[in-house]
Amino acid sequence: MNVAIIGAGLSGLSCADALAATGHRSALFDKGRGPGGRMATRRAGTVAGEASFDHGAQYFTARHPEFLKQVGDWSARGAASPWPEAGADAWVGVPAMNSVLKDMATRHDVEFNFNAKGLVRDGRKWLIVGDHESRGHFDAVVIAAPAEQSASILALHDFEMARAALLARSQPCWAAMFTFASPVPAAGNILRDRGAITWAARNNAKPGRAGLECWVVHANAAWSTAHLEESPGTVEQLLRDHFEAAIAAPLPAILYSVAHRWRYALSSGTGRGALWNEDIRLGVCGDWLLGPRVECAWLSGQELGARIAEAEIASMPLLGLRG
Structure with missing residues (x-):
């Protein structure tokens, strides 16, 4: 599976690590000049x-x-x-x-100075819309950004996830x-x-x-x-x-x-580790979900990466033997 991750802070990079551990590729996009987010x-x-x-x-x-x-x-x-x-x-x-983020980022494809403003569904694939150009196509998208920024991207695609982000102040x-x-x-x-x-x-x-x-x-x-x-x-x-x-x-x-x-x-956190919509393959992770600590950001990314990998395995057709 080819996954786009919006946000190269700790939760986004942690999700990319979890996906890589199960053989999935990630492309991360961040509007900043380098890895770090609030660990800059x-x-x-x-x-x-x-x-x-x-x-x-x-x-x-x-x-x-x-x-x-x-x-x-x-x-x-x-x-x-x-x-x-x-x-x-x-x-x-x-x-x-930000040294720990730099260490993590070396293992992934990360594009900095890319401001992801929205998503477009193209069949069963996703396009990431930036200020002047788009990136794609991706099998799944992860939004690893603060709640307020996540809400605006989610609004057109998953009402419940957007609502959760809007309620997290x-x-x-x-x-x-x-x-x-x-x-x-x-x-x-x-x-x-x-x-x-x-x-x-x-x-x-x-x-x-x-x-x-x-x-x-x-x-x-x-x-x-x-x-x-x-x-x-x-x-x-x-x-x-x-x-x-x-x-x-x-x-x-x-x-x-x-x-x-x-x-x-x-x-303050919502107590939920991560959010995932398998039908459209759209997920959210970040410390605004689990709690306002660095550890919570990392755990949230790990949980979402594991859920995406598990969902991919569950969607695979069962292979039988004839004889």
Whole structure:
């Protein structure tokens, strides 16, 4: 079976892995410039050298036996490492959070900078419609995107899946990234729940990092919602002020700063691992279904990949022997 997967974040790549394990081919499409989704890493040039920021997910935990096995594999391959400072069971990608996604993406056909806007049914096959051109034909389609983005694609093809996506509301998060000329005088490398700031971390203190003094500051959901449509420049200045207040000391000279809006950062989850319509071979996976954790995104992709493979086996004609 030839499967198109819209979204090359963790759930999409996990689904591709599960399909590959049963002999099925996947083609992934992502509007971003590289793998990562909300596990992305941003790099920027400064007068002092290159700065690096994990500006989405800050770390992940592993509890499910299958995900523990996967994290162990990433660790053995040098793509992940424990980060005890964030928690006893906290892990990060090394040398950047998106390293695990890059490792996964090397095993699949991934097209970046392709904005999948919709689907067209052509007989029993699917076409993926982009801004200027289409891709196809595919036997099945998986949508591995945030709920709000999934809903618009699903609406014309499966009412129940579209309804589930519409009912799953995501909370936003504004992230600010700063590079400083000298160390920030904070009490530790992590700040939690300081007024408008839900999280701030010294990125260069994570395992496998080095170099410039780089901080990532996340605003809480309420503050992010209240300032959702502000310009990035305005948000960067506001979070700079909140950060300075949180450490109760003047910030060092800033070499680089920028803000990024994660419009669909966190979902409460629906408790369902994945959705699959065998009649039209259309499925959905993602953390908005199972829960707002990195592990949930991976498990959701695995579940959908397994369901697609099982459905394909069930649809095959039984072969008998005459004699």
